[in-house]
């Protein structure tokens with residue numbers, strides 16, 4: 001992975017303390033696919049005077065020069081992914097969480113001819129959507145509660 005310095009120099013950008021702070025925060029939140037808000041909270045721990053706007057603008061700049069990928073979730077705010085090499089994503093449609101996964105088969109499948117002819121493809125990423133394990137668990141819990149209620153109602157009716 002390129003360092004912040006290399007990327008900034010290649011794009012004629014100064015390596016400002018704010019950019020360093022946002023970069024560091026991204027590294028520590030790597031696994032989370034953080035939103036701008038999450039990065040902002042992390043940056044504030046060491047730089048309490050930075051504004052949300054500065055963090056957000058820095059993240060968008062980073063996306064522009066290829067330090068992070070800006071991924072549009074199926075739900076909630078845009079997420080940022082500092083891990084840019086070959087992995088795929090699972091998006092939870094309920095809580096908006098984004099998980100990484102690897103699958104060599106996905107890396108190897110061919111490109112559609114009409115795309116390959118017209119455009120230059122630089123990356124390939126598969127996005128799977130669904131309910132994450134945590135949301136599934138919650139859903140089951142809600143399901144159990146609902147059916148218990150129904151059962152109690154039926155019991156009460158029997159007593160009537």
Ligand SMILES: [Zn+2]
Nearest residue numbers: 092095132135
């Ligand atoms: Zn979820």
Ligand SMILES: [Zn+2]
Nearest residue numbers: 081083087100
């Ligand atoms: Zn990712």
